[in-house]
Amino acid sequence: MNILILGDLYTHVDRILALSEMGHTVVYCYTYFPKSLKKIEGTIPCYPLARYSFLEQIHHLVDKYEINVIYSGLHFFDGSLEATIELLDGGITVPIVRHYKEHRCSPTMKERRTLMETAGQIYINDESVEYFRDVYGINLWSTHVMDAELISREYMKETLTPKLSRVTGEPHILIAGNISMANDHQDVRELCLAMNKHRIHVHLYGIYHHQDEEHNIFIRPYAPTLQVYKRLADLYPYVHIHDYITPEEFTQEWSGYDAGFLHVPVPREHYYGRFEQLNMPCRYAAYLAAALPLAAHEGQTAMARFVKKNHLGLVYQSYDELAEQLHDTQHMESLTRSVEDKRYNFSFEAQAPHLIHILSQYARL
Structure with a gap:
């Protein structure tokens, strides 16, 4: 054809x-x-x-x-x-x-x-x-x-990195993809503060961007957004900023973390609210390549159903609940084994x- x-x-x-x-x-x-x-x-x-x-x-x-x-x-x-x-x-x-x-x-x-x-x-x-x-x-x-x-599948490498949490005794989550400071589904500042309170490390590998209030002008990368997150990392010891990596590095670099965070939950009346119920953020495929369980909010309807149906990660209703699940070592080990077994099906x-x-x-x- x-x-x-x-x-x-x-x-x-x-x-x-x-x-x-x-x-x-x-x-x-x-x-x-x-x-x-x-x-x-x-x-x-x-x-x-x-x-x-x-x-x-x-x-x-x-x-x-x-x-x-x-x-x-x-x-x-x-x-x-x-x-x-x-x-x-x-x-x-x-x-x-x-x-x-x-x-x-x-x-x-x-x-x-x-x-x-x-x-x-x-x-x-x-x-x-x-x-x-x-x-x-x-x-x-x-x-x-x-x-x-x-x-x-080329990027789903066989050799996985040992979990950092086994060394530090504390969970580590990954955030890749677009990151904003616009109080939207890609603004992870509140998440960083919540995870810091729960002694959970947040690793940012994002592309920092800016979008105007009319959602028309999109600038990426955007240095002022990056500076905001750098200040956050300076103030809070559980926030870590990393350089961008290529897909060839996903498995080696990321498989040592415990979960991949998708998007920030937003109310339905938000500009992105209805779409977030339908969306499947492209970062989830990269997380699966690294054998990471996915972290989806219950309000992200399509993604939450996908995660539950395939036993590919965590579904939570609040950041407190997310933290509780991340600290449940036995639960996380079970999810990680499931993702390791199934990830090739989603290539x-x-x-x-x-x-x-x-x-x-x-x-x-």
Whole structure:
């Protein structure tokens, strides 16, 4: 099958190499510059797409590579939505399958069209299917479920680092990904203070960012945010700031911790509140790569269900309860063994056959 990937793969871009290794022709047309592009350049054809001329470029590549299906993804902000609309309006004959993850829980006509007029649609979980069914009345017969940002098994190293907690006698949790000071789902200052009180070490490997009050301007990295957390680490002995590491280092560096923290719980009326009920933060895949149990709040509905169903970590209602579970050595050892046994099931390679099966149902062969 010849697959044209349209849009943005966001994190762990090199996961798509698995599709090529399965014998499929893969062409990547990106609307949002991928940070790890160099990992796939030279292995598969990669093309940057210029806005407002998507149709001409895609037509050219469809003919050149005899494309059978277009796999469009992934978020509302990455340009893939506009590109997909242009293809629909241009009457392209190649079937489009839309994989959709991040959105504002604020219906738009463009979003509706990409979910109602494409040949097939993939949502990241059942909660998202239910949400879009209520909002748009989506076609369940063309609806599929698969998470969007799984990590390659290549980064799930066999050798694990001994737990730091066995040396210090105190739990250690990891926070990776975006970190803010905006009183939102990525602002972990309150968590750091709460864990410090409970003698739990918090290790920050984040990318410190800033977003304006209208949630339009996004600056990353943002030095003032980093400085706020550095001051926090200076004041509180259980807060530790680390340099960014690459996926190749995840297992060795992180498997010595006890759990990976997902997002800060926010009320439903918060700007991100409704989406957080549906979201599966991409950092969870990196945590599983390092064999770390996940820490999800009960209000993060989709993630909490995923963790409970697969016995992959902690679900808590308050930071006090989270601390209590982290201090329960026997409980944490049981969860760690479970994650070690199951983590490979959540690699992209393990799920790739399911994606190929979905795409093949719509491909023009």
